[in-house]
Every structure is written in structure tokens, then in C-alpha cells.
Amino acid sequence: MLLWCVAGFVIVVTAALPRPLRRENKQSRLVKQHGLFAWKVIAKEITGRNTKQCRERWCNYLDPTLKRGKWTPEEDAIILSMQKKVGNKWAAITKVLPGRTDNQVKIRFNSLHRKENAKKSAEAYLSVLESQKTGSR
Numbered sequence: 634m635l636l637w638c639v640a641g642f643v644i645v646v647t648a649a650l651p652r653p654l655r656r657e658n659k660q661s662r663l664v665k666q667h668g669l670f671a672w673k674v675i676a677k678e679i680t681g682r683n684t685k686q687c688r689e690r691w692c693n694y695l696d697p698t699l700k701r702g703k704w705t706p707e708e709d710a711i712i713l714s715m716q717k718k719v720g721n722k723w724a725a726i727t728k729v730l731p732g733r734t735d736n737q738v739k740i741r742f743n744s745l746h747r748k749e750n751a752k753k754s755a756e757a758y759l760s761v762l763e764s765q766k767t768g769s770r
Contacts, residue, residue, distance in 0.1 A: 660687060661695055693734050700732035704741055708733070709755040710762070712742050 660682075663675045669691075676684040693699075708730055715726040723735035723742075730738060745755065 660690065664691055664695075693736055698732060699734065699737075706754065706758050709741070709745055710758045712738060713745065713755050714759060716742055 660675065660679055663678055667674050672684045672688045676682055676687045679687060682690070711729055712726060715729060719725050721739075723739045726738050727733055727735045733741075
């Protein structure tokens with residue numbers, strides 16, 4: 634709430650949330666109310682979104698269990714090694730990285746792939762892991 638004093642009058646301005654934030658808050662509330670598998674019911678209550686859009690919006694952006702922070706070198710190493718093993722099966726790689734979505738993993742891999750220096754640091758981390766495994770035996 635903002636208070637403005639203009640020419641001796643006090644004007645009270647209440648700032649409402651922007652429409653996208655209201656919609657996200659509503660979807661989060663509806664997921665808590667109806668559960669993770671009632672997308673048809675949730676979509677009926679959100680104007681302009683169908684079932685698939687509601688589910689994908691929740692899974693990729695609104696789910697509070699998602700990690701949104703910076704990627705760690707360990708996660709980078711896991712992505713690179715798993716991609717070498719299973720290829721571009723992002724859902725399979727995501728199972729090893731809890732809190733990350735397959736879309737996040739795919740975007741991160743493409744970013745690492747483009748940046749040669751990031752790729753080198755992850756490979757160095759993998760070689761350290763391998764030497765630790767052989768050294769401990």
C-alpha cells in the first residue's frame with residue numbers, strides 16, 4: 634500500500650499483483666487443494682490454460698521442489714558422464730539429478746557443450762573421481 638500526499642489530500646494506492654503472478658498463485662493453491670493429478674479440474678479454474686499447459690507449468694516452473702540455483706561442478710560432471718552413457722535421454726539423466734527438470738538438464742548440457750572451458754573443468758572433475766576410486770582400492 635502506498636500513501637501519497639498531493640495538495641493536502643492523502644491518496645491510498647493498493648498495488649495488486651500482476652496478472653501472471655495472480656495466475657501462478659492461483660495454480661499453486663489449486664494444486665495444493667486438488668493434488669498433482671487433477672489437471673483437468675485445475676485447468677477449468679484457470680482462464681486461458683488447458684490441461685497440458687497447467688501440468689507443464691507446474692512441473693517445469695512452479696513446483697517448489699525444483700532447484701533454481703546455480704549448477705554445481707558435480708551436477709555438470711553427472712550430466713556429461715550420463716549423456717555419454719545414455720545419449721540425449723534427458724528424463725533418464727534427470728532421475729540422477731533430483732530437483733532438476735529434463736528441460737533444465739537439456740539446456741545445461743547444451744550450454745556446457747558450447748563452452749569448451751566448462752567442459753574441460755567437468756572432465757577434470759571426472760578424472761579426479763576416477764583416481765580417487767582407484768586410489769582407495
